[in-house]
Amino acid sequence: MTTDVLIQVRDLTKTFTSASEIHALNGVSTDVRRGEVVVVIGPSGSGKSTFLRCLNLLEIPTSGTITFEGVDITDPKVNINVHRQKMGMVFQHFNLFPNMTVLRNMTVAPVELHRKSKQEAEAMAMKLLERVGLADRANAYPSQLSGGQKQRIAIVRALCMEPDVMLFDEPTSALDPEMVGEVLDVMKSLAKDGMTMVVVTHEMGFAREVGDRVIFMDGGKILEEGSPEQIFNHPQNARLQEFLSKLL
Amino acid sequence: MQAWFESLKADFELNFIQGNRWKFLLDGLGVTLIITLLAGLLGVVLGVIIAMIRSTYDKTAEGARKTLGRRLFGVLDKVCRVYLTVIRGTPVVVQLMIIYFVIFASSNNGTLIAALAFGLNSGAYVAEIVRGGIMSIDNGQFEAGRSLGFNYVQTMRFIVIPQAMKNVLPSLANEFIALLKETSVAGYVAEKDLTKAGDIIRSRTYSPFMPLIAVALIYLVLVMFFSWLVGKLERRLRNSDH
Ligand SMILES: Nc1ncnc2c1ncn2[C@@H]1O[C@H](COP(=O)(O)OP(=O)(O)O)[C@@H](O)[C@H]1O
Numbered sequence A: 001m002t003t004d005v006l007i008q009v010r011d012l013t014k015t016f017t018s019a020s021e022i023h024a025l026n027g028v029s030t031d032v033r034r035g036e037v038v039v040v041i042g043p044s045g046s047g048k049s050t051f052l053r054c055l056n057l058l059e060i061p062t063s064g065t066i067t068f069e070g071v072d073i074t075d076p077k078v079n080i081n082v083h084r085q086k087m088g089m090v091f092q093h094f095n096l097f098p099n100m101t102v103l104r105n106m107t108v109a110p111v112e113l114h115r116k117s118k119q120e121a122e123a124m125a126m127k128l129l130e131r132v133g134l135a136d137r138a139n140a141y142p143s144q145l146s147g148g149q150k151q152r153i154a155i156v157r158a159l160c161m162e163p164d165v166m167l168f169d170e171p172t173s174a175l176d177p178e179m180v181g182e183v184l185d186v187m188k189s190l191a192k193d194g195m196t197m198v199v200v201t202h203e204m205g206f207a208r209e210v211g212d213r214v215i216f217m218d219g220g221k222i223l224e225e226g227s228p229e230q231i232f233n234h235p236q237n238a239r240l241q242e243f244l245s246k247l248l
Numbered sequence B: 001m002q003a004w005f006e007s008l009k010a011d012f013e014l015n016f017i018q019g020n021r022w023k024f025l026l027d028g029l030g031v032t033l034i035i036t037l038l039a040g041l042l043g044v045v046l047g048v049i050i051a052m053i054r055s056t057y058d059k060t061a062e063g064a065r066k067t068l069g070r071r072l073f074g075v076l077d078k079v080c081r082v083y084l085t086v087i088r089g090t091p092v093v094v095q096l097m098i099i100y101f102v103i104f105a106s107s108n109n110g111t112l113i114a115a116l117a118f119g120l121n122s123g124a125y126v127a128e129i130v131r132g133g134i135m136s137i138d139n140g141q142f143e144a145g146r147s148l149g150f151n152y153v154q155t156m157r158f159i160v161i162p163q164a165m166k167n168v169l170p171s172l173a174n175e176f177i178a179l180l181k182e183t184s185v186a187g188y189v190a191e192k193d194l195t196k197a198g199d200i201i202r203s204r205t206y207s208p209f210m211p212l213i214a215v216a217l218i219y220l221v222l223v224m225f226f227s228w229l230v231g232k233l234e235r236r237l238r239n240s241d242h
C-alpha cells in the first residue's frame, strides 16, 4: 500500500429536504489512500449509503469537498461523468440491466463511451467472467441468474471500466445466506490484487479479514476510525461499543 | 325469403357496382390509412420528445440549482403541460376544425392537415403513455447507468428508454388502434376518408344500410387485424421476459 491519497473528503454534509429536513451527513472528513480497503460500518440510517453515494456524486453534497485524483469533483464546472468512469459502484440490489445479456451488461458502457472497441471489451469481459467462474453465463439474461451470480456480474461489470476505486453499498445484504460467500470471495480477491475499495457492509468477518481501516458512523458523523484490530478489539467510543455488543 | 334476398342483391348492386361506387370505399380506405399512419408517426415522435422533457424535469428537480438553463427548462416543461391539458381537454373534431379552418385556412392539402391535427392530438396521449413507462423504470437502473459514466442523455438512450419503450409497446399499439377509429371524423374538414366515402354513396343512392354497414365492417376488420398483431407482440414480449 502506498500512501498517496486517492479520495480526500473534507467537511462533507448532506441535508435532504423532502417533507422535512434530514441531516444525513454532518461534517465527514477522511482520506482513502490508493490500494486501501476502507470498510464503513454503523447502524441503519447512520448515513453510510449517503456517504458512499456522495463519493461519486450520485448524491450532490450540500457542502464540503471531495477531491478525487487531485480534482475537486464537487465543483459544478467539473464534468463528473469522466470521473465516474474511474469509480466503479456496486449496489445492494445489483441493478443489472434486465433487457441485456450478461456480456452486453458488461460491455455497454466501455463500448458506447468509446473506451474500447466491441472486440476488446468482449475479450476483457470474458476474461473477467472466467475469473469469477461465470464464463458459461455470458449470453444469459439477468433473470436467469441467482442473486449471488447477479452480484458477481455487477462487480465485473464495474471492473470493465477499469476503475481506480470500487464503491460497494451493502453488496451482500440482499442475498440468501448461502450466496454471501461467493460474492465476498470475489471482493477478497479484488482486494488482494490491490484494488482501492470503500465497502459499506454488515459482514464483520470481512471487515476484520480484508479491511485496512474501519470507519464507524452514526448520526451522519464518523465517530471512530482505525485498524480492524483497534475498532473490534479496543473500541473507544461508547456508541461503537454498544453497536458491536449488539452484533454478538 | 327469395324476395328478401333479391332486394338485398339489388341494394348491393345499386350501392357498390353501379357507377363503380365501390371505388369511393377503396379511395376512402387509402385516405384513412394514410392519415392514420402519418398521424401515428408524428404522435410517437412528438410524444417521446414531450415525455423526455417532462420526466427529465421531474427527475432532476431534487437539488437542482436555479440557473438560467433550469428556468428555461421550467418554461419548456410548462409549455408541454399546457399542450397536454388543451389537447386532452377538448374534442378532437374541434381541434381538427380549428387547425383546418383557422390555422391553415389558405392551404388546400387536406390530408396532410388532417394528419397533422390527428398527430398533434395523438402526441398528447403517447406522451403520457411513454412518460408513465419512463417513470416505471426502477431508479436503480438510472443510477447504475450514471455510475458507469454515462451522462444523463446517454443513460436515457442506452438504459432507460429501451426498457420503457418495451414496457409501453402494447399501450402504444392500442393508441394507434384508437387513432384509426378517431380519424373517422376527418369528413368534417371535407376529407374523403372511409367514413365520408360511405356517406357519399348513401347521399347518392338514398340507401343507407349497405354503405354504412360496409364501412363498419371494414373498420372492424382493420381493428381486429391490428389487435391480433398487438396480441402477438404482447405474447412475444411476455415470453422473452427480458
Ligand atoms: N433520498 C433521500 N431522501 C430523503 N432522506 C433520505 C434519502 N436518502 C437517505 N435519507 C435519510 O438519510 C439518513 C441516512 O440514510 P442512509 O445514508 O441511507 O443510511 P444507512 O445507509 O447508514 O442506512 C436516513 O435518515 C435516511 O432516511
Ligand SMILES: [Mg+2]
Pocket: A048, A049, A050, A170
Ligand atoms: Mg444504506
